[in-house]
Amino acid sequence: MERAMSNLDAVEAHLLNLEPAADVLGQMPCLLRHVQCHLRPNDSRRQEFERLARRLGIGDSDGSAVATVEPDRAVQEQLVDEERRRIVTIVRAASSAALREQVRLRSFRNIVVATTVLMTLLAVGLAIIGLLYPALVPMCFVPEESGTAVVVCPNGQSQPFVPLSGNQLTDGQEIDAIVAATVRPADLLVIELVGMTAAAIAAAAAIRGLKGSSERYGLPVALAALKLPMGAITAFLGLLLLRGQFVPGLGALDTPAQIVAWALVFGYGQQLFTRLVDQQGQVVLETVRGADKRETGTSSD
Incomplete structure (x- = not known):
């Protein structure tokens, strides 16, 4: 069960590497939510992802971190391409943390x-x-x-x-x-x-x-x-x-x-x-x- 879930997380991370920047940009609010759910606030990876989200003009669901100026769409997609590897790595880390939580619960x-x-x-x-x-x-x-x-x-x-x-x-x-x-x-x-x-x-x-x-x-x-x-x-x-x-x-x-x-x-x-x-x-x-x-x-x- 755990191996199957880990493989699914790896497939999702691989898809993020292959998808166009516009599609990844559209998923950023959900990815931000996923990272915030499973990584602690003092985790440097979560903090880096939140900073990247603010640079993309994406804030928290409670509106506590919103960019003051909405970036241009082309600039956003270019930033996603530049930071794609970091996005995938942090999302994969959040998925691994979520899997460990489920394993502890199941155990x-x-x-x-x-x-x-x-x-x-x-x-x-x-x-x-x-x-x-x-x-x-x-x-x-x-x-x-x-x-x-x-x-x-x-x-x-x-x-x-x-x-x-x-x-x-x-x-x-x-x-x-x-x-x-x-x-x-x-x-x-x-x-x-x-x-x-x-x-x-x-x-x-x-x-x-x-x-x-x-x-x-x-x-x-x-x-x-x-x-x-x-x-x-x-x-x-x-x-x-x-x-x-x-x-x-x-x-x-x-x-x-x-x-x-x-x-x-x-x-x-x-x-x-x-x-x-x-x-x-x-x-x-x-x-x-x-x-x-x-x-x-x-x-x-």
Whole structure:
């Protein structure tokens, strides 16, 4: 793709060498715009091209640099012939800069897409494990109150029971048996779906803050798609931390509805991580200057 685009730019530059001076003169406003879009204001090549444009009586689109006297047509064409090599060289440099911008954008988009695929495979793998081996990583909690315990899972809960032996090892084995009897194959799937739903809401809210882009690579869409599997993963990991009593006071959820509610919170919480990716994506988009984004600056004569 990059080689084909580079070859097209080379063909356009070669055509500028072959075209009559009158045709090149007619293209000068578009060429000036192209150079200003992709070369920085302090680039000596851009400054030289702007000076040449003013000598030809061509100003910026905002009218900030216009020649005071319109040169004669014959003089303009003679100047184009004299400066043709320089015109072609600078236009070729601007086209190369534009190609590098597109390559950076495409590379970042590919990284985001690859990460999305990996996160999706991980989320699907966890859901399959939950369906085949529901007791392997149960999303269940065992709150205790007044000596009575109950196993609470996303899709149901056990009957209240009282640990009989008072021995921690024996009670743990008893609780594990009740958890295995209470857990359901769809528990992990429910948690991930709720996390994805919350992530979809976060993606819709994040799109509102993204600036529009005319680039064809669809980076904003890729950034939004990344949030969905990330929401499923963060919902699972967040509940896993709660189950391991990583957060004091939140290790024993009382009802299935509370488990689902926390999955919703953790699914939306993926925004804490993907927000950094969104910011980097916006930076990459802003480096791609096109017809709707022209970097302005003052050039010295």
